[in-house]
Amino acid sequence: MSHKSPDPRVVRSRQALLEAALAELAEAGYAGFSMESVAVRAGVGRSTLYRHWNDRLRLVADALEVLNVQPARPDPAAEVPARVRVLQLLTHLTDAVVHGPVAAVLPALVHAAAQSDAVADFWHGYSARRRQALVDAITAGVETGELRPVDPVRAAEALSGAVFYRRLMTDRPLTAAEVPGLVDVVLGPDA
Amino acid sequence: MSHKSPDPRVVRSRQALLEAALAELAEAGYAGFSMESVAVRAGVGRSTLYRHWNDRLRLVADALEVLNVQPARPDPAAEVPARVRVLQLLTHLTDAVVHGPVAAVLPALVHAAAQSDAVADFWHGYSARRRQALVDAITAGVETGELRPVDPVRAAEALSGAVFYRRLMTDRPLTAAEVPGLVDVVLGPDA
Amino acid sequence: MSHKSPDPRVVRSRQALLEAALAELAEAGYAGFSMESVAVRAGVGRSTLYRHWNDRLRLVADALEVLNVQPARPDPAAEVPARVRVLQLLTHLTDAVVHGPVAAVLPALVHAAAQSDAVADFWHGYSARRRQALVDAITAGVETGELRPVDPVRAAEALSGAVFYRRLMTDRPLTAAEVPGLVDVVLGPDA
Amino acid sequence: MSHKSPDPRVVRSRQALLEAALAELAEAGYAGFSMESVAVRAGVGRSTLYRHWNDRLRLVADALEVLNVQPARPDPAAEVPARVRVLQLLTHLTDAVVHGPVAAVLPALVHAAAQSDAVADFWHGYSARRRQALVDAITAGVETGELRPVDPVRAAEALSGAVFYRRLMTDRPLTAAEVPGLVDVVLGPDA
């Protein structure tokens, strides 16, 4: 059971590089993303960068893992109504998709995922986890009869989809004010 | 009365370059899009390419215009039920998003639109037109009472959004078989 | 026996181009000499330039012909002493090699002559004519006994050579004040 | 006491590039001198060339340093008569100017010196050193009374000048057979 304790220098370098990569991604976009800049930004030799990631897309994927923080699971005792929970989640997504750290990188991510399996894995997993929270909330609402009996998976896709659609295929991303109307359409109007 | 007929050489070059640019975009994505490759692909001198477009993004935008073909408006006399019309449109989109000519450039397009206003204009306009057909169909259905009274715009976004969502944020694009289920969720189950 | 009367436009173009070529040569040197610039300078289409000269070196050579004006032959009745005549010629050369129109072009000419037979022909001929005046003067002086019995050809080469040597192989071209000293060395001191 | 030992790769590249530059200069002249060709000739990446010299003229100047080898000073004990020494030097020059390594680059050198101070410094220095040997020999001869009392500097210029003149301004460079005649003219006939 040898605990290969990691060299602290390695830890330091990796950390600095991941942060630098994220910053570079946000600033320069995915096109325009330069390994050189990342290394400089991190105050690290270019060779050190390549020692840890010889694939720029893996670097990007790893850097994005840091964003991979789930919105807190609801306190099961909190007994929030399903519809409210859905509104919370969607409002959060609506915001994240415009102002969050992922926002800056979103179009690049969509593109990169089409080029690299590693990025695709990350991105699909990330999306799946986000979506799952929505599915759970809808499922709960359907089970308690609070919501009409929709297919929760399909409904979650429609709801999330609308948010991303407005962000990526139109010039006006969804606003918080429009979220209730969206929920009405998919889950039925508030009783 | 001068007809300023354009130099045929110019016509030939422009055409070849636009086609090449589209092919390059589909194959290499937006990052990885190389002016050099486009010129070679078009069998045209590199300087000729730069003579016509010294901005890669304008080239991409111009190249995409070729995709800008309207789906035929429905024959108003055809009297197709609204739900069927929606299913037709969505099934077509589901397919287009995976196999159509746009499919190949879709992720690149999303990325490029984030970099260039010209590309964004094209892409948003293109999406808006597609969406409008859906909005029209839903509106008609709601007016005749055939569909439940949803906000047609929101509904169209949810439906289109789901299709793009599955294409870009998951590893399993929506299949034709899943379309009816999706429509059930948003427009209510078939009576 | 038709006298192909020359198109006046052609005359005009040729003239403008030759002047422009000379100016360009003086300004940009032989390296840096651009056909494009010459055409622009002459206010003439680039194709017009190539119609008349498809070889840049021929253009240069032709442009230089304009400089090919002989210093006036001495009035034979003027009876200038040979030594004075030599001093006149050398002083003129000393000046021409620094301030004259040829001066600007001199190093380029030497170089170009090594690359192009056409330029070499011009340049060698030009030099020969200049030198001949010197040879004639020296020959006359030797014949009259005014100068010591030197080989006039060799002497002319030594005198001219010294002037060019100082211009091209040192950073201090020969000055007018140094000319008499030079003549002393080659033709013997003034009696 | 750090010996900052130079990277052997750098040494190798620089050496190869300098040789290639000289060869290119000899072959293509100064105009026609192509950085690209130099890199190819040296079997070195183009970027490596630019890493070391981003200025073509500095490259040329550096490349010429290799020619900068002094002709052996005469053995002072050798007691060669001044006239013989002069003949030796001039014959050597006559040959060097046609067949030597400098010969190949001579016209290019004259031109390049007019463009670049660095090249000019090299070239003028090089010429000065060559000339000095001649000046020394003549001075010695004048002091011993072996030669008539000429200005040694002027005489050296006339002698060297004649050699270069014949090489650069005529189509028949001076031959060894003509050297004695030249010396006769400048230093007086052999007693």
Next chain:
DNA sequence: CGCTAACCGAGACGGTACGTCCCGTCTTTAC
């Protein structure tokens, strides 16, 4: 506590693509 192995930065290396400039040839249009 000193040695060895790893990790480090610096940066050279051969490349590729960039966007610009000019080449010399050519076609088209205007006078």
Next chain:
DNA sequence: GTAAAGACGGGACGTACCGTCTCGGTTAGCG
């Protein structure tokens, strides 16, 4: 019918990064 305009393929320019590599210099942790 000639000239001007300018498109064409081509090639070199000098720059920026790429990903690989060699180089000494440090630093860590094991023995």
